[in-house]
Amino acid sequence: MNEPAVFDRVVTALDERNYEPLVHVPEAHSDAYADVLDRCRRHEIAIRGRYPDVLGFTDANRVFAIEVKGSTNLLRGIGQALTYQQGAHVSYLAGHGDAVRPHADLLRSKGIGVIGVDEDGATAWRSPPSAESTAEAADIEGQLSLRLRGNEFGGDITTLSLAQPLNYFAPVVALDRYGPLARDEIVDAIADEYGFGAGGETVASARTLGLVSAGSPHELTDQGELAATVLRGHGIEDLDDLRLTKEDVGRRTVAEVHPPLAVLLRNSFVRHPEFGLLLDALRKEGPRVHFLDLVERLVREYPNVFLSAFCTTRGAARARELIERGETARLYRERGVWTDVIRTNVLFNFVQQLKHVGVLAPDTRSHSGAIAEYDPDAKPWIVAAVE
Numbered sequence: 425m426n427e428p429a430v431f432d433r434v435v436t437a438l439d440e441r442n443y444e445p446l447v448h449v450p451e452a453h454s455d456a457y458a459d460v461l462d463r464c465r466r467h468e469i470a471i472r473g474r475y476p477d478v479l480g481f482t483d484a485n486r487v488f489a490i491e492v493k494g495s496t497n498l499l500r501g502i503g504q505a506l507t508y509q510q511g512a513h514v515s516y517l518a519g520h521g522d523a524v525r526p527h528a529d530l531l532r533s534k535g536i537g538v539i540g541v542d543e544d545g546a547t548a549w550r551s552p553p554s555a556e557s558t559a560e561a562a563d564i565e566g567q568l569s570l571r572l573r574g575n576e577f578g579g580d581i582t583t584l585s586l587a588q589p590l591n592y593f594a595p596v597v598a599l600d601r602y603g604p605l606a607r608d609e610i611v612d613a614i615a616d617e618y619g620f621g622a623g624g625e626t627v628a629s630a631r632t633l634g635l636v637s638a639g640s641p642h643e644l645t646d647q648g649e650l651a652a653t654v655l656r657g658h659g660i661e662d663l664d665d666l667r668l669t670k671e672d673v674g675r676r677t678v679a680e681v682h683p684p685l686a687v688l689l690r691n692s693f694v695r696h697p698e699f700g701l702l703l704d705a706l707r708k709e710g711p712r713v714h715f716l717d718l719v720e721r722l723v724r725e726y727p728n729v730f731l732s733a734f735c736t737t738r739g740a741a742r743a744r745e746l747i748e749r750g751e752t753a754r755l756y757r758e759r760g761v762w763t764d765v766i767r768t769n770v771l772f773n774f775v776q777q778l779k780h781v782g783v784l785a786p787d788t789r790s791h792s793g794a795i796a797e798y799d800p801d802a803k804p805w806i807v808a809a810v811e
Contacts, residue, residue: 425520427494428456430541434478434492434518435460437546443482448475469564469728471511473748474504486513487564490539493519498527505536511564514552521547564728584629585769586622587776589689590670590678593655594618595630596644597666600652604641617663633692647695654688679782690781701729703783710807715800719756723747739765768795775805782808
């Protein structure tokens with residue numbers, strides 16, 4: 425039995441168990457796996473630089489990873505399933521029943537589950553007796569949550585392009601006041617009533633934070649409705665009110681001038697799974713965080729957050745190759761490497777946002793120049809005390 429046939433039957437078995445599977449199928453193989461792709465969404469979530477064929481949550485909300493083989497390449501599959509133990513609570517090798525059966529005892533002794541299939545479907549499903557190290561499980565959980573929550577969030581958290589996060593509430597105020605609007609209508613209202621020319625960025629960022637729905641016309645999500653209620657409670661009922669509030673802040677931070685609004689912003693950020701993991705890493709490193717120490721922690725504990733949130737698109741591809749080759753230390757020790765892969769936005773706009781929402785202290789210095797000129801030792805991130 426070939427691999428696509430095994431893959432199809434594994435997906436059927438997962439559906440029967442009420443699991444939530446995402447699959448990794450390279451574009452070049454899309455035709456061979458068309459039946460699988462008709463039933464499942466793709467993922468690009470790596471564990472130690474490798475992509476599990478199937479990844480998701482069990483019905484008990486534990487991360488599972490499955491390496492799928494046919495009747496051949498079983499030894500390679502065993503090695504990959506062992507790798508996935510680093511980021512999954514349970515790891516499986518699936519293959520044709522006659523092929524995987526001789527390896528079942530070895531696999532279970534290593535904590536790997538076995539799924540054997542034939543023409544009739546999954547005929548053997550042996551869960552692992554225990555899980556090995558799951559050092560990266562929190563990272564994988566966060567990434568899966570982000571993708572399985574559908575269109576609730578619109579992108580990676582560090583792509584938020586504006587230094588003052590109060591701007592992200594402009595679409596919320598506009599939609600709360602006028603009801604559903606097309607993107608251009610929101611942008612026009614923000615330009616006319618808020619005096620702000622980057623309305624498109626505010627809409628995209630409100631989508632990233634899960635405050636505004638996708639599609640057209642845009643509407644407030646449940647979280648956006650909650651934000652609008654809180655804003656009205658603080659006297660912000662129209663875009664001019666929001667403009668005056670932003671002027672109040674001036675060169676200080678929202679956390680200093682309007683603490684309740686900083687809490688509202690921070691809660692909006694924290695709901696994004698990617699940000700929640702980043703905040704966890706920051707607090708583990710604090711109270712004074714040297715940027716490259718943070719990078720090291722992310723690469724070791726939350727590599728997918730590092731790849732998606734900190735890296736440029738091209739940089740993520742290079743970083744993933746280094747992680748897969750076991751050369752992760754180069755990402756935080758070699759200046760020519762980290763300056764090449766990390767997006768500049770992380771060091772300026774994102775730092776400013778973290779100060780406004782009360783995650784970083786006001787005296788944290790951001791970097792507005794080229795990343796090649798950044799001195800991480802001279803500009804540590806200072807984690808604000810948790811109230």
